Amino acid sequence: MNSPILRMENIVKTFPGVVANRGVNLEIRRGEIHALLGENGAGKTVLMSILYGLYVPDSGTIYLNGQPITIKSPKDAIAKRIGMVHQHFMLEPTLTVAENIILGQFPSWTILNKQRIGEVHEKIRSLSNQFGLGVDPAARVSRLSVGEQQRVEILKVLYHGADLLILDEPTAVLTPQEASRLLEFLRDLAKKGLTTIFITHKLDEVMQVSDRVTVLRDGQVIGTCETRETNPRALAKMMVGREVLMDLHRKLASPGEPVLAISNLRVRDARGLPVVKGVSFTVRAGEIVGVAGVSGNGQSELALAIAGLIDDVAFDRFQLEGKDVTRRDLRAASHRHSAHIPEDRQKMGMVLPFSVSENFILEEYSSPRFARHGFLRGQAIRSYSQNQVKKFDIKVSDVSEEIANLSGGNQQKVVVARELDRHPGFLLVNQPTRGIDIGATEFVHQQILAQRDGGTGILLISTDLEEIFALSDRILVIFEGEIIGELPSDRSQVEKVGLMMAGKRDPDRE
Amino acid sequence: MRAVTEISNNHEFSMRIRKVLQGTLMPFIAILIALAIGAVILIAANFNPLQAYQAMYLGAFADFSSFTEVLLDATPLICIGVGLAVAFRCGIWNIGGEGQFYAGAVTGTAIALYAPALPGWILLPLVLVGGAAGGALWAMLAGYLKTRFGANEVVTTVMLNYVAIIATSYLVSGPMIEPRGTYPQTAQIPDGARLPLIMPPTRLNLGFIIALLLAVGLYLLIFKSSTGYAIRAVGINPEAAHYAGIQVKKNILLAMAISGGAAGLGGAMQIAGVTYRLFQQISPGFGFTAIAVSLLVNNNPLGIILAGILFGGLSTGARLMQMNAGVPAVLVNVIQGLVILSVVAFGAYRILTMEREE
Structure with missing residues (x-):
């Protein structure tokens, strides 16, 4: 046998x-x-x-x-x-x-x-x-x-x-x-x-x-x-290859002022079909709001809409850090007030044939830190990148190496390091650990929590329930483009969230 | 374990060799292949290819004065080529270098002819800047159609080539024709609008130096400036660029303007430095050859200086081949076409294999 x-x-x-x-x-x-x-x-x-x-x-x-x-x-x-x-x-x-x-x-x-x-x-x-x-x-x-x-x-x-x-x-x-x-x-x-x-x-x-x-x-x-x-x-x-923290030590959240307030957000896809159907919620400073859902229920579009990266968007109200934003200047306002760790890091989060250091400056390449009189400050960019590589423990032989040669986990660390260094009031995180290893996942999670403790309001979109429960303070469940419930982030709710992800609006009734 | 590391080292080594070969040797192999095919055609047409190629080589590199002719031919290729490199780096297939060259030549000539009273130190710069502006506007037309309506720039730039070439024919045979002249050409431009010769008695003029400076300047722009950073980011991954707050459309328009500006400057310098007047077919296809020039060196402006001289040598040599070896012009054109085709095919091959490796 x-x-x-x-x-x-x-x-x-x-x-x-x-x-x-x-x-x-x-x-x-x-x-x-x-x-x-x-x-x-x-x-x-x-x-x-x-x-x-x-x-x-x-x-x-x-x-x-x-x-x-x-x-x-x-x-x-x-x-x-x-x-x-x-x-x-x-x-x-x-x-x-x-x-x-x-x-x-x-x-x-x-x-x-x-x-x-x-x-x-x-x-x-x-x-x-x-x-x-x-x-x-x-x-x-x-x-x-x-x-x-x-x-x-x-x-x-x-x-x-x-x-x-x-x-x-x-x-x-x-x-x-x-x-x-x-x-x-x-x-x-x-x-x-x-x-x-x-x-x-x-x-x-x-x-x-x-x-x-x-x-x-x-x-x-x-x-x-x-x-x-x-x-x-x-x-x-x-x-x-070393001890791993199985449970993150999370302090209790102390939410402050709302940094993102959305009411009745609607998005249509390329064919004109509604994919986000009137979503309203608030994210406060110093809390992590998790959006749980099975992949393909409008999360991607929701994230792109909040970042101002999708065209067919409408809403009744959209406030970032207390200021009303109109549809017209959503992209600019979102770029100014928030940082965004995108879902598809290779397609959106980085420029693959660019070097690691060129990717570090993607968002701020023209700021005085990295450019003077219109020319890139090679030395400043290099030493900044080396610092970030050390700080985030990114495995790379040299910052001039093409980012395409890095493992998925290390690529994601570059994106995370870059976005967190913008010290945003609001942070949009979509699938931050998909396809990366346990070590890098643990690290990214700790960084996100540290950011929250520093007073950033965070919206975490993930299809990984473990991740949602490990990080969130509140959980919203998205199904077919609608938010069909809000629950506290408590392990006893896992099954309930699972049922809601599958479309059961009121799982308690059974 | 050690064996495994050795395997990987060996592999890395051979990969690096392969890369170096692809970067430097392959383009020249491409040219050699084209010349070999050309040799077969020459034999078929009852010419001795060795004699023909010898005439070609001597025509370009026999002595210093023939080499200055090569540099003269290289000047417009370098100008248009470095411009195209900016567009290509931004992910735009600007095939309109030819039309932008014409637009610059027309604008430059117009300024030189209709403001002749200005002193030379103003007139010449005005001719050059005007030429660049003309080329830039011509290119931005295609850029606008692309960013506003999503029109494919390959189609629009090719069409605009025809518009520019035919409009030039009309202008030189009508509105701009030389007073009391019968040939379809303009009057000669005044002395004040001409580029000074730098090595008399050869025809080599300041234009070549300006082309070199332009190449260095655009090299710095692409690789060392924040503007170039944004242009490259848009070219490689527009989605990531948009995400990072880089204005994709603005950068496309900018890259087109730079691209057309460089070609337009080349056109104005051709008038101000070589022909001194505008006529039909002012370019023997510089704008198309420049595509091969830029692709040959992976759109690197410094490399384009060398590639431009190489192609300048090919065309100067080809003219001499026609004169000294008696090879008819059409066959010379065939051989030049083969070289360009082979280089472009090589460039496409490189782009395709790069994509596959990713």
Whole structure:
């Protein structure tokens, strides 16, 4: 029963300038759920992409059922009964579930007549019943929720006969309810004999669902252990390489004057459809207001509207630091009175081919600190950047290095350092820690809290409930462009917030 | 572990080599490839390519006086090229260098002809500034259409080229034609409006020095000034620039103005330093060659000085190839076209691979 289904030995994979895997050894037992834990950039996804045939390792051997094998392509992997569900779904939304599942399976000249389609539907239906997936083969993918789409992805892997399933951060896109449903489902699959490798950086999921866990750091295996013999604190230490503060020490907020007051804010998207439908709220100095919601419920547009970066915006009233702002000068006023850590740091927060120091001055490049008589003060910019790099512990060989070469966490630190240094009265923060590692997340959180304690009013938009509860003083829940409730930031409210995120306006009534 | 580090060091080393090669060697390989294809065509047309290319080389670099002709040809290429570099750095594909050159030539000539009574120390600067202003306005027309209506600048600048060239033809054969003249050309501009020669008896004039200063100035503007910082930020990531409070449209207009201004200055200097009068086809396509000049050196104004001289040498040499090796003008044009095409293709290749690496 416990013979290894898979062994990866001494896997080495390098990319230009980066060593992603430095001799990784991994052993997976038949029928277990094996968590692959590590920060971003630890090499988890690269390792699994090698297993799935997306990359060829520089050296190392893979044994499947004791036999050494080479996997040249995903097609190869599927033939060897290995399946992978990527973080970003690979589904064609205009096709049905069944069409997506058989995509590329038949030779291109096959005629898909009624009979053949019927057979496919039948097989999908029986698999779906067998595993309790509840997937309708005839449903159009565009009509399915994110959680359902993920089940289609899993079904696709099962349909192709996989007995080793790789899941890359499967809960990242799910609501808490969907996530716990997925985890339950994975346990069921394990009981039926399927082996699962589960990539994650969330400790509670590891504890909840896995049999064993392997921790990767810096492209190396730090250790493998039985999940029941370890605990989150020990795992976090293995993952980061030092003690981690699991809970932030938060002082009680002492809110002051309102720094942002909005009433009846409305935003339309490019097609003219309303995406933010009459939102009103206030943020006071010295407090953090969290906006919780499943991604795609109008948060992005709300943030862009507040920053004055989107065109089709209307409101009854918009006050920044006590002054009324009109639609016309929203952009300028917002830039003057507030700082903004944007959602998409690479697209909006930085200029990628620019150096680290050039990115530090993005907002203030023409201020007397950085420019004199129209010319940039190279030396001043350089020493300022070096200071910031030291202060924020940004890992970079030199401030003249292109920011594109930094890891996501270090890039985000540059953005955070730059925005906080503007000493704003109001700070808009959107998804500050998405895709960055635990160490950097902890640091960014501490910086945001310090900013609050310094008297800044902060609006925190995040789809990560953990983050919302860790930082916020009050929580607003956004659903389909409306704020459908306000709750105190208390852990006992997690489930209630989760239900509201899924659209239940009054979860107490049930 | 050590093996792994060595692998990565080796890799980094080869990456760096590759970058250096792409930066310096590749453009010259592109030119060599074009000349090789040209050689095949020459053979097919019954010419000895070695003889032809020798005539070309000697024509450009045989002695100092032929080299001054090269520099004379390089002057407008450098002026337009450094201007285009500013637009390209701002992410605008200004293909209108040719039209902006004409606009500058027309404005400069008009000032020189209709205000001849002014003393030289005022008239000449006025001609040059006027030329720059004419080119700048011509370019800003396309900039305005882009920022106001979202009109694609490639289309508008190309169209405005035709407008400028045809309008010039009209002006020199009608309103501005020389008194009692029959040729479609203006009268000669007065002495006070001419750029002084710096190495008589060669035709080399102050214009070349001004072009060098312009290149250095625009280099400083792009890479050392806060204005250039904003222009580059807009060019690379307009969304991030807008986020950072940089006015995207203003910077696009500014970059177009600088771009057209430099080309217009080149046009005015061509009149004031070389031809002394305006006629049809005052440019043999400087504005298009300058695109290749700028792309060849990744839009770096200092590099454009060298690239401009190189292309100046190619065109001077090509003229001599025509004269001394008897190669017909059309074939010479074909070879020049091949060089430009090959350099532009190389530039596009570099841009595409850079995008893929990101």
